[in-house]
Amino acid sequence: MSMTCSKDFGPIRDDYLFFEEHSTEAAEDLLAYMPHVHVRTAGSGPIHMLDFGCGSGRFSRQFLALARLPPERLRLSLVEPEPGYLRQALKQLQPFSAHPAQTWPALPPGLEARFDLVLANHVFYYVSRLDEVLARILRALTPTGLFLAAIAGQKNRLIQFATYCFTLINMPYPYHTAEDFEASLDRQGEVYRKQAMHYELAFPDAEENRLKIMRFLMGDYFDEIPRQPMMDLFSPYARAGRIVIKTGHEQFVIQRQTMGAVQKIGHT
Numbered sequence: 010m011s012m013t014c015s016k017d018f019g020p021i022r023d024d025y026l027f028f029e030e031h032s033t034e035a036a037e038d039l040l041a042y043m044p045h046v047h048v049r050t051a052g053s054g055p056i057h058m059l060d061f062g063c064g065s066g067r068f069s070r071q072f073l074a075l076a077r078l079p080p081e082r083l084r085l086s087l088v089e090p091e092p093g094y095l096r097q098a099l100k101q102l103q104p105f106s107a108h109p110a111q112t113w114p115a116l117p118p119g120l121e122a123r124f125d126l127v128l129a130n131h132v133f134y135y136v137s138r139l140d141e142v143l144a145r146i147l148r149a150l151t152p153t154g155l156f157l158a159a160i161a162g163q164k165n166r167l168i169q170f171a172t173y174c175f176t177l178i179n180m181p182y183p184y185h186t187a188e189d190f191e192a193s194l195d196r197q198g199e200v201y202r203k204q205a206m207h208y209e210l211a212f213p214d215a216e217e218n219r220l221k222i223m224r225f226l227m228g229d230y231f232d233e234i235p236r237q238p239m240m241d242l243f244s245p246y247a248r249a250g251r252i253v254i255k256t257g258h259e260q261f262v263i264q265r266q267t268m269g270a271v272q273k274i275g276h277t
Contacts, residue, residue, distance in 0.1 A: 016135040016184065016228045018064070018091050024225040031212040034258070035068050038130060038159050039075055041206060041260055046076045049126065049155055056082045059124040061116070061146060062132030063087045066098030072128065073105040085110040086124070116142065120149040129158040131258075134184040143193050153266040159206065161258035162187030167210070170242045171226040174234045187259040199263060207257040214252045219243045 018025060029035060049056070056078055060069050066087075073083075083106040089095040095112055103110050127146055136142050150156055161168055163186050172182045194201050212218050223239045224231045246254045 018228075019093060021224050021228060022065075022093070024221045027212070027218070027221045028210070028225050029067060032208060032210045034131075034206075034208040034210075035071065037206050037208045038068075038260065039071055041204065042072065042128075042157050043075055045155060045157060045262055045264070046072075046078075046126070050076075050078060054082070055084050056126060057084045057086070057124045057151075058126040058128070059086045059088065059120075059146075059149065060098075060102070061088045061127060061129040062136075063089045063094070063098040063102070064091075065094045066101035068130055069098065069128065070101045070105075072130075073102065078105070080105060080107040084108050087112045088114070088116055090114050116145055116149075120145070122151050123149050125151050125154050127154065127156045129156070131159050131161070133158065133160050133190050134186070136185065139185055139189060140193050140196065143190075144197055147197065147199060147263075150263070150265055154263075155265070156261075156263035158190070158261045159258055160185070160187045160190050160261070161256075164256075165258055166254050166256040167222070167226055170223070170239075173242065174223070174227055174239060175230070177235060177238060178230065178233050180230075190261065191259075194261070202262045202264070204260045204262070205257060206260055207255070210252075210254045210256070212252055214243070214247050214250050216240065219252070 058078070063069050085102060085106045085108075087095065087098055087102065087110055089098055089112075092114070095114065099110055099112055127150060129146070133139065133143070146156070163169070163172075165186075168182070168186060171184075175182050191203065210222075212222075219240050220236070222243075223234070227234060227239075243252050243254075246252050
């Protein structure tokens with residue numbers, strides 16, 4: 010089954026890196042993920058981890074450095090459709106495991122009850138056939154497995170920016186949001202916990218920097234959008250030569266052995 014990605018990150022890798030380097034999003038996600046991970050390190054058996062949509066491995070490298078999973082126990086599997094990212098991720102993440110990592114451009118069949126830990130950090134925006142792919146991942150969790158995912162919803166300021174830009178070319182927002190992800194979990198009767206996250210995007214105010222963020226958000230559609238409306242979106246957030254945007258997203262946690270009912274913590 011293909012993990013068809015609705016957004017090609019190859020041409021916008023530098024723009025996404027700019028977002029990563031000027032956002033506290035990753036730091037906030039790491040801080041919130043770690044308590045869930047640390048309680049799973051007890052024992053002596055193998056820890057099978059799936060990094061679904063690992064990208065360049067930048068975030069997962071920080072995740073594994075903080076998690077301190079014993080290399081002799083960790084078995085890594087990486088899914089990433091962009092070949093350059095996948096090669097980069099393997100190079101960054103293999104040192105955390107004493108065993109050769111598996112790498113796939115898409116989630117293969119036959120993974121039922123395989124993984125003790127699944128990480129899908131800001132990935133599900135771009136996954137086609139959301140219900141099908143999410144169901145496959147949920148079936149891949151062991152009976153005591155942990156699934157960690159982050160995704161922004163419609164209240165996220167950058168999603169609002171992108172949604173507005175798509176209306177300029179008479180298109181609905183073409184990617185998934187936290188609302189879609191949660192609805193898919195509900196359709197599948199999954200038990201989960203949801204937590205509101207908050208982060209800041211801040212960078213020197215320059216035309217090219219504004220456009221870097223918009224190239225990241227709009228992807229292949231960037232050249233179809235009039236430049237000035239994109240630029241103007243940032244003006245309310247300009248202060249003393251900088252753009253500062255405070256916004257947020259959602260984290261979803263599935264803990265198979267402990268969760269007895271849906272718990273929703275916080276709000277967007």
